[in-house]
Amino acid sequence: MTVLSILDLSPIAQGSEAAQSFRYSLDLAQHAERWGYRRFWLAEHHGMPGIASAATAVLIAHVAGGTSSIRVGAGGIMLPNHSPLVIAEQFGTLESLFPGRIDLGLGRAPGSDQRTARALRRSLTSDADEFPQDVAELIDYFSAEPRGAVRAVPGTGLQVPVWILGSSLFGAQLAAAMGLPYAFASHFAPQQMMQAIELYRATFRPSAQLSRPYVMLGFNVFAADTDEQAHYLASSAQQAFINLRSGRPAKIPPPVANFMQQIGPSERHLLEQILSCSAIGSPTTVAAQIADFIAHTGADELMIASNIFEHAARLHSYEIAAQVISSVPV
Missing domain, CATH: 3.20.20.30 (Luciferase-like domain)
Known part of the structure; x- marks a missing residue:
């Protein structure tokens, strides 16, 4: 698992x-x-x-x-x-x-x-x-x-234990050369994810800390009891990313219903790129999306980010992720 x-x-x-x-x-x-x-x-x-x-x-x-x-x-x-x-x-x-x-x-x-x-x-x-x-x-x-x-x-x-973090090929090369575990920031910068993973695994040199490659990938989870509620909760993170990329960093905003339908094509394209490594939905939906991501990447570990406005809803999202992982094939 x-x-x-x-x-x-x-x-x-x-x-x-x-x-x-x-x-x-x-x-x-x-x-x-x-x-x-x-x-x-x-x-x-x-x-x-x-x-x-x-x-x-x-x-x-x-x-x-x-x-x-x-x-x-x-x-x-x-x-x-x-x-x-x-x-x-x-x-x-x-x-x-x-x-x-x-x-x-x-x-x-x-x-x-x-x-x-x-x-x-x-x-x-x-x-x-x-x-x-x-x-x-x-x-x-x-x-x-x-x-x-x-x-x-x-x-x-x-x-x-020392890890190398990165969102480009540089970190992958360094982690491989030094024989260190590698964490890729795919939860907000997924563009070079697969290239970085392949490079790291292909060029890894064992070290005193680590005998074989070990890949951790950032992954967003916005989970709730229904798909509709999960998409509503995810809108806080979506707003925050748009604010940040527009040069207006701010506190985490409350969720907005049907947020993706209220923004323009350029903002929607930005979010689709930044948040492509995400699972949004009910437990069943999230389980399927996590399984697809693991099958695609072969990740040894997922580092889950759930940037949700309300603390109780954030806790529930992380709880759902923990519950559904047992059903995901290795």
Whole structure:
């Protein structure tokens, strides 16, 4: 059976604030633990009115402290924003607090616009082109006998699992060359998904961390008791994507009935591209759509995103996904 995990941005809905989002993230993780999800990942984004997970390591500690068995991690940390040593110390601390439960996914995008990236780093001398070297440096900090003179305390010898995240062929090549598990952002950037998967699997080199290729794919699920209700709930995420791509990022809006019929052809085409890796519908509909996606991609693991306005409806969507996965052929 394909493994299910959760990607959470600690979304901030209209009429709400970050403090409430943090409570909802912990509640979702506690439910996910009972429903059998393997991981609960939080993503680094900055300057986004609808996303509260900017201080990702802090929020991981909040979620891990309120759960007992589910793996908690970053999906991901945008490494060009940080010194590899700082991330090694942060995740060494998390691993020391919650041994055997921490994951570290790494991306090379800033997770923000250029002005915010400059504010984060104070300069733009840290370049995404340095990402492979930064990843290697970070992994070395976690090794039992680091090659460099500097030690991460805590961090040294803790062997925190490192993942490469990506939405292009670059991440696939790097993950394969370094023998690391690969997570593709198909839940919002699916265009190169199959090329990236094939490249990663074809060129994978075994490492001390991983003996064979392992692919996790982002996948949106908007599940409800009926198809009509699910499409209604999905309209919040659809509105949010249009706002973001139009340069108007905002808090998560409430759902709108028949939203797809109210927008123009260009916006509809945009959503069909961005959200092509999605399941929207009743339990029966969602089960069939998930099965088709797994059969097409051979994914080892799906990281489910359900960006739904109301918390109770969001919980129900994740619960349905967990229930139907048992009926999906391996």
